[in-house]
Amino acid sequence: MTSCTEEVDRLQRLFASGELIHPFLEASHFSDVGGGDDGCAHCTSNFADLSAAFALCCGASIPSASPEAEELARDIAGEKLDCRHIILILCDGMGNSVIDEHCSSGTDTSTPSFLRTHNNPARLRAVFPSTTPAALTTLATASWPGSGHGMPGWDLRDKSGCDYPDSPAATHVHLRCLAESIVDVRSGRPAEEVGFGGSDWDNVFVERPWANQIAEQTSPRRRMIYINAYNGDEYQQWGQGKEKKADMKDEVEEEVPTKKRKSSLDGGSDFSSWQMGRPRGPSMEQDVTADEHDEWFDAVKIEETAFDTLGKPEGYDGAISFFRDGAKAAIEHIAQAEADNVSSFVYLYTAHPDKHMHALGVESDEVGRVVRGIEKEIQHIWSSLGTQNNGDGLDCALVVTADHGHVTVKPDEMVQLPANIVACLEYANVGAWGKGRHAYLHCRAGLQQTLRQRWRDAPNGLADTFILLTIEEAADLRLFGPNAVKMEVRPRMGDFVAIAVGRHTLVSPKEASQHKAAQGAHGSLLPEEMHIPFVLCKPESPT
DSSP states (O other), X not given: OOOHHHHHHHHHHXXXXXXXXXXXXXXXXXXXXTSOOOSOSOOSOBHHHHHHHHHHHTTOOOTTOOHHHHHHHHHHHTTTTOOSEEEEEEETTOOHHHHHHHSOOTTOSSXXXXXXXXXXXXXXXXXXXXXXXXXXXXXXXXXXXXXXXXOSSSSEEEOOSOOBTTBOOOOOEEEEOSSSSOEETTTOOBGGGGTOOTTTOHHHHXXXXXXXXXXXXXXXXXXXXXXXXXXTBHHHHHHEEOOOOTTGGXXXXXXXXXXXXXXXXXXXXXXXXXXXXXXXXSOTTSOOOOOTTTTTEEEEEOOOOOGGGTTSHHHHHHHHHHHHHHHHHHHHHHHXXXXXXXXXXXXXXXXXXXXXXXXXXXXXXXXXXXXXXXXXXXXXXXXXHHHTTTTTOOSEEEEEEOSOOOEEEOGGGEEOXXXXXXXXXXXXXXXXXXXXXXXEEEEOTTOHHHHHHHHHHOTTOHHHHEEEEXXXXXXXXTTTOSSOOOTTTGGGGOSEEEEESSSOEEOOHHHHHHOOSOEEEOOSOXXXXXXXXXXXXXXXXXX
């Protein structure tokens, strides 16, 4: 039987060779496999460091901030962290390999790529799992998935309370935070109805967003602006630090007309309220009565591309048009902050090119059009900021990054778990778009060793295409950050994590029958998934 040491050693060898990428430790750390810890607690900047850097730039206190985070903050905002305006653009899924695939070479003087020209591709790595809920919750909290916050993936299984023979507790739930409401995916019920929620979603997210600190300050350092298509959903409410009200679930947000931007200070859902660190306000359709929070926090909701348009002309047109709306809102808010003589932090999120890549694969020409269209709009933002202030430009910094990268998975690379392994499991958290590249496996009681043996002996080569680690082994390798996994989060991660070492991805039987074409996916440790851009533009940067 394959021992845990053999699987750990195998993963360390893949890190040492560069075939897989550790979230923050260099390959050299693993060159002497089994040689022990060299004392390097934090060697390479991670997305968690970038979040901490923005928190520091905005005046939050982050006691756990690493030296890398402090250096990033100084690079972005100057030695005194006093750069007037900071804009963060997060393009979902747009890893370095996606930029390299679809943007012209920065050395091509005839068509230089703005993103490639300003990118430092070796500066930043994604968190693990390299997936959106893990990354965006890291961005909101400046903490690592699992060892910090409570959302290290999608559809996490948990349970509130303890069963007794005469009084059963609530049943298991599968928590999903990136949805209109934070819900139990199994039942479709709001999380607060099945034992999770609380006044501030503490038992869902475990950590609180750093925007809470800004909201509690009498005179914040910066005005905080959030721009995306999901303002108003519960996750955005939470991440923007807004307080959750007991009757929140009874409020219904109106449908947003096409191309109309709105203030979403009402925070019509949990995440945006949480993220902005302020109480819920009036309806998005009403005039917002200014209060001490409204002066320092604002949010703009833009439109999002319908999934059934992806790959069609209207899919590209919508993605770029709606991103252009967000770009325009960003420029307007920075100009207003400058006129009001206040500093600002603007966060613009787009779900592209991720949505297109999930549907069409990374190499699709349509994906290329979307990436280049986004690049053009980003370049326009920077050019516009440079012409303000009577042509002298503004004191501002522009950062472009991604939550993760992408790989293309073909139908024959979508793998179902064999029946004898399924017999050992209570819950297999797998999925074609990413969950199956870092699959959390919850065993039936007492069958952990049986699962290990059957995994090694599986006829479809599971042992070759995935590394099976216990959560403790993965945590000891610091895949979830420098610290141990928190007790509150540990049950959500099951007994094992199956880490893809190539393109193969674990899928459910239903998905295996549905997906007949290549799909974009992410979630594991391949270079394409882990290397994310650090595009930094400052006043001295060319346009």
